[in-house]
Amino acid sequence: MNPSFQELGLSEERVQQLETLGFTEPTNIQAQAIPHLLSGRDVVGQSQTGTGKTAAFSLPILERLDVNHRAVQALVLAPTRELAIQVHDAVSTFIGNSGLRTAAIYGGQSIDRQIMQLRRGVHIVVGTPGRVIDLLERGSLKLDYVRWFVLDEADEMLSMGFIDDVEKILSQAPTERQTALFSATMPPSIRQLVNNYLNDPVTVTVQQPKAAPNKINQVAYVVPRNWSKARALQPILEMEDPESALIFVRTRRTAAELTSQLQSAGHSVDEYHGDLSQQARERLLGRFRNRQVRWVVATDIAARGLDVDQLSHVINFDLPDSVETYVHRIGRTGRAGKEGTAITLVQPFERRKQQIFERHVRQAWQVLPIPTRAQIEARYIQKLQEQVREALTGERLASFLPIVRELSEEYDAHAIAAAALQLAYDQTRPAWLQTEADATEEELLSPTPKPKLRGGGGSPRREYSGERRGGRSWDNGEGGRGEGGRGEGGRSVKPKLKGGSSSPRRESAASGKKIGSVSAAQESASS
DNA sequence: AAAAAAT
Numbered sequence: 001m002n003p004s005f006q007e008l009g010l011s012e013e014r015v016q017q018l019e020t021l022g023f024t025e026p027t028n029i030q031a032q033a034i035p036h037l038l039s040g041r042d043v044v045g046q047s048q049t050g051t052g053k054t055a056a057f058s059l060p061i062l063e064r065l066d067v068n069h070r071a072v073q074a075l076v077l078a079p080t081r082e083l084a085i086q087v088h089d090a091v092s093t094f095i096g097n098s099g100l101r102t103a104a105i106y107g108g109q110s111i112d113r114q115i116m117q118l119r120r121g122v123h124i125v126v127g128t129p130g131r132v133i134d135l136l137e138r139g140s141l142k143l144d145y146v147r148w149f150v151l152d153e154a155d156e157m158l159s160m161g162f163i164d165d166v167e168k169i170l171s172q173a174p175t176e177r178q179t180a181l182f183s184a185t186m187p188p189s190i191r192q193l194v195n196n197y198l199n200d201p202v203t204v205t206v207q208q209p210k211a212a213p214n215k216i217n218q219v220a221y222v223v224p225r226n227w228s229k230a231r232a233l234q235p236i237l238e239m240e241d242p243e244s245a246l247i248f249v250r251t252r253r254t255a256a257e258l259t260s261q262l263q264s265a266g267h268s269v270d271e272y273h274g275d276l277s278q279q280a281r282e283r284l285l286g287r288f289r290n291r292q293v294r295w296v297v298a299t300d301i302a303a304r305g306l307d308v309d310q311l312s313h314v315i316n317f318d319l320p321d322s323v324e325t326y327v328h329r330i331g332r333t334g335r336a337g338k339e340g341t342a343i344t345l346v347q348p349f350e351r352r353k354q355q356i357f358e359r360h361v362r363q364a365w366q367v368l369p370i371p372t373r374a375q376i377e378a379r380y381i382q383k384l385q386e387q388v389r390e391a392l393t394g395e396r397l398a399s400f401l402p403i404v405r406e407l408s409e410e411y412d413a414h415a416i417a418a419a420a421l422q423l424a425y426d427q428t429r430p431a432w433l434q435t436e437a438d439a440t441e442e443e444l445l446s447p448t449p450k451p452k453l454r455g456g457g458g459s460p461r462r463e464y465s466g467e468r469r470g471g472r473s474w475d476n477g478e479g480g481r482g483e484g485g486r487g488e489g490g491r492s493v494k495p496k497l498k499g500g501s502s503s504p505r506r507e508s509a510a511s512g513k514k515i516g517s518v519s520a521a522q523e524s525a526s527s
Numbered sequence: 528a529a530a531a532a533a534t
Contacts, residue, residue: 130534300529
């Protein structure tokens with residue numbers, strides 16, 4: 001049990017205001033970081049996504065800011081525009097009616113509006129490096145009175161692509177300031193840089209509490225030799241039937257190409273990457289969050305921090321570049337204590353890289369062959385059965401009984417039920433569920449090639465069994481954990497039916513507001 | 528080598 005916000009040193013007023021927002025109990029990272037920040041220390045904060053990092057640094061800043069001095073006193077930098085927007089929105093919710101003013105400063109948007117905002121005077125700026133530098137050079141943004149400097153996704157901000165910009169910005173801020181770095185990951189190479197920017201920092205590391213393990217099932221689908229990944233993806237999507245998914249690819253071009261392929265197959269999917277206009281980017285995210293689009297094919301622009309509620313699947317169509325990126329990508333799912341599935345397509349030559357990732361997250365992935373047509377059929381039948389069981393307990397059943405009574409004068413009850421099932425099966429079949437025309441039956445039934453010359457166990461379902469190494473603390477959140485609930489039993493091939501399938505009707509769980517932890521508003525806060 | 532970030 002963490003101390004209350006009040007015990008952490010926040011004012012009565014702020015605590016009251018947090019309560020009206022529904023935040024009554026600090027998360028671990030908040031409990032650890034807030035007192036240090038209030039006392040003026042520099043802080044390096046690491047905790048998994050979805051743990052309230054934004055609140056951890058915003059609350060102390062809000063507490064100590066001088067409202068009567070209308071100058072930029074805090075600067076927060078983030079690696080993508082959308083992240084800057086999210087953090088800005090989160091900070092805004094914590095402000096209440098204190099009279100504090102904030103601005104989001106990022107590219108792809110009218111610079112004049114931002115200049116106007118700055119001219120009117122703001123206390124907190126949240127932004128991306130490019131536009132911040134632009135406004136510094138135009139003289140519209142002044143950092144002379146900055147007392148807090150925060151890097152969100154700090155390891156990314158201190159990496160090659162950003163470090164020069166960050167240094168340029170820092171050179172204009174007073175050296176007498178408080179600096180905080182937050183991220184879920186911190187590779188050793190970046191860790192070494194920290195003391196260049198921070199003054200005697202406190203490092204605050206929060207492991208995931210045992211009681212609330214991160215529920216991400218991690219799965220590798222092995223792409224058979226000579227299969228394209230696009231070909232392998234189709235049966236995987238049919239089998240998993242993701243309610244909502246982020247599909248990660250390495251390049252913008254692949255994002256565009258894969259998106260058209262999936263769209264022509266009839267899927268509800270769109271692309272998201274840096275080639276799009278800012279307007280298109282934000283519009284897409286809106287449609288994704290409202291569930292108007294089920295799946296999004298994205299570059300690593302979406303890997304970090306992006307907050308989409310209830311994302312059921314993350315699919316790595318291309319392996320990520322680094323273990324850190326892997327951690328951030330899969331962190332888009334399994335949020336707010338919900339279950340999530342992270343799928344990675346692994347080509348035979350990538351198995352070594354796969355093992356490195358597995359070791360890093362200290363969790364073995366479930367390794368599966370590409371689902372066969374028969375397995376996909378069986379899965380749909382299974383879902384149909386579940387729906388029938390559910391319907392049998394429903395209230396509306398009674399209204400259909402007279403029809404059954406009438407039919408049963410002529411037919412056997414089993415036959416009537418079977419006919420009704422057949423109709424349900426045919427009518428709920430998704431338009432895109434099709435057999436692969438170019439694959440032979442034999443290929444479909446055993447898509448994983450059996451090793452010919454190489455000796456050893458050729459079982460298509462191999463589980464990672466490497467030793468688990470301890471010792472890494474910074475760059476990964478969690479120790480090992482048991483297998484997710486994805487036993488192979490659920491995938492056994494039983495009946496083979498021709499025809500379509502039933503599409504699952506999943507209940508949309510209401511998102512409860514978990515105190516101090518992830519809820520829509522605050523998680524933006526966090527990662 | 529690619530992605531992100533200013534136009």
